[in-house]
Amino acid sequence: ETKQDDHVADAQKFPGRRTHQLEARKLSLLILGALEEALEKWSTAIEKEGFPIKEHTWHVSSMYHSVQEGVRSFVKPGYKSPCEKMMKDLAMICHLEMHALTEWTPRITPFMTSLQNILSYNMDLSNVIAEEVYSDIDILPPAWKVPIDKVDPHLIAIAYSASVDYLDDGASDDCIFYNDDDDFPNVLDVNETIDEFIGSNHRENTLLRIRRLKEEEGQDNSDLTPGKGWSVFNPIAGFCDGSAQSTCARGEASTCLMDGHNGHQSGFLGDAVSGWLLLKIPNVREGFIFACFDTNVGAKSNTITEGWETINNEAEGGDNNMRRLDLPKEFWFDYAINGNVTTLSKSDFMRWGVSISSGLTLFPLLHNESISEDDGKTFHVAIRMRSQQKRAVTLALTHIYFA
Secondary structure, X not given: OOOOOOOOOOOOOOOOHHHHHHHHHHHHHHHHHXXXXXXXXXXXXXXXXXXXXXXXXXXXXXXXXXXXXXHHHOOOOOOOOHXXXXXXXXXXXXXXXXXXXXXXXXXXXXXXXXXXXXXXXXXXXXXXXXXXOOOOOOOOOHHHOOXXXXXXXXXXXXXXXXXXXXXXXXXXXXXXXXXXXXOOOOOOOOOOOHHHHHHHHHHHHHHHHHHOHHHHOOOXXXXXXXXXXXXXXXXXXXXXXXXXXOEEOOOOOOOOHHHOOOOEOOEEEEEOOOXXXXXXXXXXXXXXXXXXXXXXXXXXXXXHHOOOOOHHHOOOOOOOOOOOOOOOOOEEEEEEEOOEEEEEEHHHHHHHOEEEEOOEEEEEEEEOOOOOOOOOEEEEEEEEEEEOOHHHOEEEEEEEEEO
């Protein structure tokens, strides 16, 4: 058993309860002010137009579309925004609605927005789920008990039972990035443990990928052999959506199980013998796909490939799609879009990325502004590394961004 800390981390690392309380109250005042203005607007509309309220009074879709179109089409001769200056040849993304998939937490609808959800049907990653020490509800310390005459915000936050079918026919366009007629619950059933919830959704995702085999056959990176040496590094234990129902960071290594900290960084870990990582990215409308990598993971940290000397730990020459590792240069990065492979040397790879901020560099896997698909188009993406250093060359895929 891991020894637990006497107290939650000190204020030097985390701001503490009072700082959070102050920020929460400021945000609450902002929301309450907006609600008050909305109610006044509705009241005036009822007096003028009667009840029920007309749709144009409370529907905001047209307003959203107007704002989005304004950002998309904004051009001022001789002027470039800071975003456009930073992105240079990729400046168009400053005007687009970007979407992201990641293994970092917290994430709303964790299974829908994870990289695991876009794995190709024939990819099988290890260490996907970290085991929890326990999955029951935490009992709050007596000092945290809200007096009977005070408002309990936590009780308000969890006092709903509605579930959402993200792929329901009535869902908005922004909810249908991830296919078909399958739906995923956004809240944990009271009779279901977190292990059952995570396990059932992981199995559902796996079955979903297998079921798509017939749809994808002959259309994806089928000429590329799936890598056997990829894994989820630093997986988080629990359900980490940032909500009041989250049960996060309950792994065996935790020194403070009750803090429930949702902030966690994870990703798909691979090295030069891991082979191809195959992904299927849906609903690409504008022709942009970016990857974000963590290059600071330790050398030989991928335990899946321990003892491997060749890609996928297979004899060289047994697969026409495999290339020998004994290349004249130290590092090569391969990526494929719908089966078309591009190879970058180490220097090309380093120049290829666009630095956004410290620790955030975007690598453009796809840049094709001629693509304009209102309904979205699916792209099959594959990445791998090759090097004489084999397991010593390691990186982790943490994010995929697309538009």
